[in-house]
Amino acid sequence: MAGLAVAAAGGIWAVVPSASAAEAPQITAVTGVAEGATVSGPARIEARTVGRVERVDFDLTGPSTVRWTERAAPYHFMGNVGEAAPGLNPATVQEGAYTLTVHAVGPAGTASRTVRFTVRHVAADPGPATPVASPRPSATSAPDAAPAPDAANPSVRDGVATFTASRTIDKFSVPDSWSRIVIGAGVTLKGNFLIPAGRTKPLTIAGENAETSQVVGNGPHVKDYSFAGVSTEARIKLTLRTYTSRNPRIFHMHAKKAQLLVSGMRYIDDRDAGNNNSDGFSGGANSVIENTFIDTWDDSVKLYNGDLTIRNTTIVHNRNGAPIQMGWGDYGTGTLTIDGLTVISNSEAIYNQGVVSWAGGVKADSRTIRIVSDGLIRRTNPGMKVAPLYVFQDGVRNKTVKVEGGQCAMVRSTASNTEHRGNSSGNKVVVTGCR
Numbered sequence: 001m002a003g004l005a006v007a008a009a010g011g012i013w014a015v016v017p018s019a020s021a022a023e024a025p026q027i028t029a030v031t032g033v034a035e036g037a038t039v040s041g042p043a044r045i046e047a048r049t050v051g052r053v054e055r056v057d058f059d060l061t062g063p064s065t066v067r068w069t070e071r072a073a074p075y076h077f078m079g080n081v082g083e084a085a086p087g088l089n090p091a092t093v094q095e096g097a098y099t100l101t102v103h104a105v106g107p108a109g110t111a112s113r114t115v116r117f118t119v120r121h122v123a124a125d126p127g128p129a130t131p132v133a134s135p136r137p138s139a140t141s142a143p144d145a146a147p148a149p150d151a152a153n154p155s156v157r158d159g160v161a162t163f164t165a166s167r168t169i170d171k172f173s174v175p176d177s178w179s180r181i182v183i184g185a186g187v188t189l190k191g192n193f194l195i196p197a198g199r200t201k202p203l204t205i206a207g208e209n210a211e212t213s214q215v216v217g218n219g220p221h222v223k224d225y226s227f228a229g230v231s232t233e234a235r236i237k238l239t240l241r242t243y244t245s246r247n248p249r250i251f252h253m254h255a256k257k258a259q260l261l262v263s264g265m266r267y268i269d270d271r272d273a274g275n276n277n278s279d280g281f282s283g284g285a286n287s288v289i290e291n292t293f294i295d296t297w298d299d300s301v302k303l304y305n306g307d308l309t310i311r312n313t314t315i316v317h318n319r320n321g322a323p324i325q326m327g328w329g330d331y332g333t334g335t336l337t338i339d340g341l342t343v344i345s346n347s348e349a350i351y352n353q354g355v356v357s358w359a360g361g362v363k364a365d366s367r368t369i370r371i372v373s374d375g376l377i378r379r380t381n382p383g384m385k386v387a388p389l390y391v392f393q394d395g396v397r398n399k400t401v402k403v404e405g406g407q408c409a410m411v412r413s414t415a416s417n418t419e420h421r422g423n424s425s426g427n428k429v430v431v432t433g434c435r
Contacts, residue, residue: 021109024051024109029048030047032046033115043090044087045078045087045100047075047102048075049111052107053106056069056075059102060093061099061101062094062119066088067311068312069312082182090120095120096119097116097118101113102114153167159178159179163183165184166186166188166190167189167190169190171227172189179201181204181206183205183206183213185207185208185212186213187212187214190218192228192230193215193231194231195232195236197234200235203238205238205239206240207242211266221250225250227249228248228251230253231251235284239260240262241261241262242263243266246269246270247270247276250277251277251279253281254282256282256305257305258287259286260289261290264292267293267294267296269296269297277298278296280300280315281294281301282305287306289301289308289311294323296316297318297319297320300325305333310336313340314341315344317347318347322354322355324357326358327358330362335368338370343355345378345381346384349385351385354419357393358392359394361396363398364399365399368403371404375406376410390418393422393424394424395424396424398427403429403432408434411434
């Protein structure tokens with residue numbers, strides 16, 4: 001057998017040679033926090049490994065819970081872009097005792113290590129006012145000088161294009177020579193990235209700061225996928241990491257043929273509650289969404305183009321759109337693996353769709369949702385109505401949603417959590433293996 005398609009909880013991401021016991025992953029050190037330490041400032045935690053490692057999972061438990069997955073060394077808790085690693089910010093979690101469990105997962109097994117520490121918040125000392133940092137100097141500037149007005153933005157070196165200041169990019173066609181795009185901290189790009197359909201090389205688009213590195217729509221809503229925040233018809237490996245996509249002109253990203261790794265992203269629509277078609281994820285087969293926050297005003301994740309894994313992700317379920325959309329009509333395939341998905345109901349009165357929705361189409365068809373452990377969690381924001389779990393609508397017929405695993409009380413179809421709307425008939429939810 002020449003190779004093995006790895007299909008762990010993190011999803012299929014590569015075809016690799018069969019592993020031997022000698023290649024078993026090991027964690028040689030967890031740096032950035034010591035056993036028994038008290039943490040009051042940023043802790044840049046890194047897991048150092050040997051052996052063949054596909055991913056490293058960080059599970060922080062205590063008064064707050066944080067899960068994070070990294071798939072390429074260096075393996076930093078909360079991610080990194082080059083040398084920039086924000087680390088764990090104690091202000092973002094509650095005070096108290098914590099256990100960080102680190103799992104290195106590879107084709108020959110899993111290695112684990114734990115570190116116990118305490119988080120204490122420190123009151124801010126106003127002190128003297130801190131001046132606002134100037135834009136980073138260009139490569140040719142003196143160390144303390146601001147960049148010249150015509151300084152390259154982005155600067156490009158060895159295939160890495162770095163945007164160091166905010167600008168309008170309109171519909172930006174990504175050159176084939178670029179392998180990586182970096183959006184600097186505090187940088188806002190108005191427009192979208194269009195990746196030519198003929199591209200064959202992998203591409204990474206990453207922000208230095210998940211909140212302040214931003215790509216925002218430049219103009220009103222338009223039904224043209226080439227204006228999605230990131231758009232491509234290419235069959236490539238595409239990685240999107242640690243930046244915010246805000247108020248796109250259409251989808252946040254549309255790459256239905258690409259194999260995607262979406263990690264540490266924030267997909268936000270904070271416009272009025274209208275129909276903006278600001279769908280979140282539309283990617284290709286064997287894609288992975290992890291460590292991501294989606295709060296948009298249309299379908300959050302589309303299961304259309306092949307198997308998909310969701311890990312360590314939160315979706316806000318607003319009035320319009322489904323967190324998980326099976327399809328609009330007789331098309332699409334795929335199995336969804338859920339290993340840590342929180343869905344938050346966030347509408348006062350009505351929901352156009354359920355957490356899991358299927359609309360249109362009459363041919364007999366089925367899709368499978370596999371839930372790892374208690375991987376699906378539902379919450380409701382204060383003052384909001386609980387959304388239906390399953391919705392069949394717009395005349396859809398003969399469709400079956402197969403759910404494997406999860407908590408029976410949550411995933412079973414009942415009269416109160418399942419709705420059949422708009423002349424829909426012959427549809428059902430089949431649950432097996434729940435607890």
